[in-house]
Amino acid sequence: MTKCCLKYLFCIVVVISTCCSCSNTREKLLVSGCGWKQVAILDKATGTIEWSHPLNPGEDCNDVEITPDGHILYAYTSGARLITRDQQTVWDFKAQKGEELFTATHLPSGNYMLAICGNPSRIVELDASGQPVDELQFDTSITGVHDQFRQIVKTPQNTYLIPLMGKGEVVEMNKNKEIVNRAECGGNPFAIQILPNGNWLVSCGDAHNFVEIDPAGKQIIRNVGDDDLPDISLLFVAELVRFKNGNTLISNWNGHSQDKSQPLLVEVDPDNRVVWALPLHPDIVNISAVYSFQE
Numbered sequence: 001m002t003k004c005c006l007k008y009l010f011c012i013v014v015v016i017s018t019c020c021s022c023s024n025t026r027e028k029l030l031v032s033g034c035g036w037k038q039v040a041i042l043d044k045a046t047g048t049i050e051w052s053h054p055l056n057p058g059e060d061c062n063d064v065e066i067t068p069d070g071h072i073l074y075a076y077t078s079g080a081r082l083i084t085r086d087q088q089t090v091w092d093f094k095a096q097k098g099e100e101l102f103t104a105t106h107l108p109s110g111n112y113m114l115a116i117c118g119n120p121s122r123i124v125e126l127d128a129s130g131q132p133v134d135e136l137q138f139d140t141s142i143t144g145v146h147d148q149f150r151q152i153v154k155t156p157q158n159t160y161l162i163p164l165m166g167k168g169e170v171v172e173m174n175k176n177k178e179i180v181n182r183a184e185c186g187g188n189p190f191a192i193q194i195l196p197n198g199n200w201l202v203s204c205g206d207a208h209n210f211v212e213i214d215p216a217g218k219q220i221i222r223n224v225g226d227d228d229l230p231d232i233s234l235l236f237v238a239e240l241v242r243f244k245n246g247n248t249l250i251s252n253w254n255g256h257s258q259d260k261s262q263p264l265l266v267e268v269d270p271d272n273r274v275v276w277a278l279p280l281h282p283d284i285v286n287i288s289a290v291y292s293f294q295e
Contacts, residue, residue, distance in 0.1 A: 025294045029265070032061035032074060033238075035255045036285035039064055039074050044292075047278055053087060062150050062238075064289045067106045074289075080104035080114050082130065091130025102150045115152035115162075117145045123152065123160060138177045142166040151191040151239065163189030163202060170202055170213070183218040185211050190288075191239045201242050206256055208234040210248070224248070228272040233262050238288035246270040253288040265290065 027044040032055075039061055041051040055061060059076035067073050071090060072083050077100050082090040095101040095116050103115030111133065112126040117140075125134040140148045140162070147166035154160055159174045165188040172181040183200070187207025192200055199221070200213040209225030226234050238251035250266045263277035264287045278287075 028293055028295045030064045030066055030072065030291040030293065031251075031265075031284070031287045031289065032064050033251075033253060033255070033284075033286040033288040034060040034062055036061075036287070038284075039072060040284070042278075044276075044278075047281060049283055051085065053083065062102045062289050063104050064291050065105055066291060066293050073104050073106060073112070075101050075104040075114070077101060080112075082112070091126070093124075093126065093130060093132075098145065100145050103152045105153075107154060113152075113154055115149065115160075117148040119143070119145065121148060136160075136175065136177070138173065140164060140166075147188075153192050153194060155194060161192050161194070161200065163192050165189060165205065168204075170200060172215070181215055181218075183213045183215060183220075185213060185220065187237075190237070193240060193242055195242055201240055201248070203237040203240050203250075205236050205238070208237060210237050210240055210250065224268065224272055229266070229268065229274055232266055232274060232277065233259060234266070235259065235262055236288070239290050241290060241292050243292070247275060249290060249292065251287050251290050254286045255288070 029042045029044050031042060032039045037055045039053045040049050043050055055076060061074050061076050063075040065073045079094045080101055081092045099116050099118035101114055101116045105113050107113050110128055114124045116122040120137040121140050123136045124132055127133050142148045149162050149165055152160055152162050159172050161170060161172055163170050168186050169182055169184045170189060170192060171179050174180050185202045185204055187204030190203045190205045192202050195201055200215055203210045209223055211220045212222040214221050234252060235257045236253040238253040241249040247267050247269050252262055252264060252266055254260050263279050264284055265278040267276040269275050
């Protein structure tokens with residue numbers, strides 16, 4: 001049997017086995033992708049699209065989130081928008097000419113944080129009604145706006161973790177715009193997640209891998225790439241989700257690759273075994289942003 005046949009047989013078996021789960025709760029995935037003009041909710045077990053929202057012409061999405069009140073938050077390059085499940089707009093923030101907005105997230109304070117590439121770059125906080133209440137302008141030292149960053153994280157210490165795509169590193173910046181930590185990761189880092197142990201989980205884009213970094217020692221302590229996943233090729237590794245059981249969900253974005261045959265999402269366990277994959281879907285072009293939730 002060929003490697004390609006084995007790959008698709010594996011995906012089918014995994015999806016069928018997941019469908020037979022006796023769990024009382026169902027995991028859902030809010031997804032979107034640069035080049036796919038939709039934001040959608042999938043049932044993970046079946047791959048069925050249960051809800052979708054069309055993007056407007058010229059809009060591309062690289063960050064999605066379910067807010068505590070059940071609304072849908074997403075960034076769309078020229079802005080960020082909060083909508084209800086019945087497609088009503090709660091607020092719509094517009095970036096300025098020449099800027100690209102890639103981060104939109106809900107903060108524990110109840111505010112929203114947007115991160116905007118530009119010269120200068122900006123981090124803007126909005127209140128619950130979508131009105132700006134704080135802004136920090138900073139310089140990434142990367143001239144090309146599109147090459148600056150995608151997903152920024154605000155830490156509990158009120159610093160910002162910024163994966164710099166054009167430099168292959170993650171920097172930690174405080175409110176005074178001082179770099180208080182930095183670590184090289186290689187590739188063009190797309191997204192970062194702070195793990196319970198304080199380590200940084202970073203997706204490395206076209207380097208076809210993701211890494212876990214010990215920020216205190218500035219050391220990569222885990223590196224998962226193409227060679228670690230039999231029968232699956234990692235393309236542009238975009239947003240990641242680390243689950244409580246230690247598994248990692250990978251957005252396997254195909255926008256930079258001629259190979260459109262690979263799974264759109266891949267989940268691996270701590271031993272790098274593939275435990276679930278979302279195969280090619282007739283209604284999904286690609287996925288670069290994913291948010292897991294139970295419903």
